[in-house]
Amino acid sequence: MGSIGLRVENSGMTPSQGNSQIRLEPLHKKGQHLSEEDLEKQLSRLSETNNHCCRCCGLTRFLKLQKAWFIQDPCGIICAVLTYVLLVYGVIVTNAVLLFPLELDLYSSINGVIFNTLGFLALVSHIKAMMNDPGAIPLGNATRNQLSQLGLKVGQVVYRCPKCVCIKPERTHHCSVCKRCIRKMDHHCPWVNNCVGEYNQKYFVLFTLYIALVSLHSLLMLLIHFISCVGTDWGDECAYFSVPATIILMMTLGMEGLLFSLFTLIMFCTQLHAICTDETGIEQLKREQPTWTKKGKCLSMKAVFGSKMSIDWLNPFVKPDIGSGKDLPYMYSV
Ligand SMILES: [Zn+2]
Numbered sequence: 001m002g003s004i005g006l007r008v009e010n011s012g013m014t015p016s017q018g019n020s021q022i023r024l025e026p027l028h029k030k031g032q033h034l035s036e037e038d039l040e041k042q043l044s045r046l047s048e049t050n051n052h053c054c055r056c057c058g059l060t061r062f063l064k065l066q067k068a069w070f071i072q073d074p075c076g077i078i079c080a081v082l083t084y085v086l087l088v089y090g091v092i093v094t095n096a097v098l099l100f101p102l103e104l105d106l107y108s109s110i111n112g113v114i115f116n117t118l119g120f121l122a123l124v125s126h127i128k129a130m131m132n133d134p135g136a137i138p139l140g141n142a143t144r145n146q147l148s149q150l151g152l153k154v155g156q157v158v159y160r161c162p163k164c165v166c167i168k169p170e171r172t173h174h175c176s177v178c179k180r181c182i183r184k185m186d187h188h189c190p191w192v193n194n195c196v197g198e199y200n201q202k203y204f205v206l207f208t209l210y211i212a213l214v215s216l217h218s219l220l221m222l223l224i225h226f227i228s229c230v231g232t233d234w235g236d237e238c239a240y241f242s243v244p245a246t247i248i249l250m251m252t253l254g255m256e257g258l259l260f261s262l263f264t265l266i267m268f269c270t271q272l273h274a275i276c277t278d279e280t281g282i283e284q285l286k287r288e289q290p291t292w293t294k295k296g297k298c299l300s301m302k303a304v305f306g307s308k309m310s311i312d313w314l315n316p317f318v319k320p321d322i323g324s325g326k327d328l329p330y331m332y333s334v
């Protein structure tokens with residue numbers, strides 16, 4: 001996606017006359033060139049073409065979302081629904097076949113609480129990652145009039161996205177699926193039908209962590225159950241369903257557990273590496289020289305999970321206190 005660089009030039013007005021006379025001249029452009037008139041036309045089309053967030057239902061209040069955000073991408077919606085189907089399938093089969101085939105005992109009670117809690121946290125993390133604004137820049141904040149009111153310094157260079165007609169702060173990238181510029185965009189993930197950016201990375205990391213844990217826990221119980229059933233020649237405790245049905249359910253659960261745990265563990269480690277090196281997936285891919293001051297591991301973790309290290313880091317119901325975006329000053333690429 002091309003960005004247009006703008007250099008601020010003073011038109012000779014004194015400072016007391018304000019910044020309204022600052023002249024913005026195109027410095028360089030990559031890709032598509034748009035004149036101011038083109039940008040105005042693009043601005044009027046934005047509400048029709050951009051993926052909308054919707055305000056709906058009590059779910060947003062339950063999940064403590066300030067506003068619901070939902071990307072209307074058919075591929076992403078299918079992937080997200082598939083994720084729920086697989087998660088629910090895994091939870092039902094684990095409960096029905098491995099935990100509570102006959103009667104409640106200490107083993108199944110403790111493991112049942114741990115397993116279902118992890119499954120619930122994974123589900124909440126997914127919904128929060130999907131329905132949270134990942135850090136979208138307000139649309140249309142880079143028209144000539146608005147730029148001239150920003151109080152930019154002479155010689156300062158700002159970048160704007162011709163598609164969103166917005167100023168692109170440092171480390172912001174335009175996502176063609178979300179049709180928005182996203183702060184610290186890491187990647188667009190179809191499995192959560194959203195971008196992973198500055199404001200929802202915590203939930204995405206927790207989603208990968210809890211899915212990995214719930215899958216590994218299920219695999220461990222599967223192994224114990226299998227050994228026990230083989231030892232008792234598929235006796236009563238293994239025969240809630242017929243033996244062939246039990247074996248098929250256990251095999252599909254095993255395959256799902258292996259795939260999920262492998263995929264999410266890799267994703268979790270990749271995300272942790274990106275956070276610790278203070279470099280998003282896109283930045284790693286582009287191998288650009290960082291123009292920002294890299295934070296240390298601890299500060300980077302706090303920037304994603306919250307300013308105070310606590311158990312809240314693992315709680316998907318707690319929004320990390322990293323600002324809402326509106327109160328953060330823009331950093332311009334210079
Ligand atoms: Zn954009």
Ligand SMILES: [Zn+2]
Nearest residue numbers: 175178188195
């Ligand atoms: Zn996106």
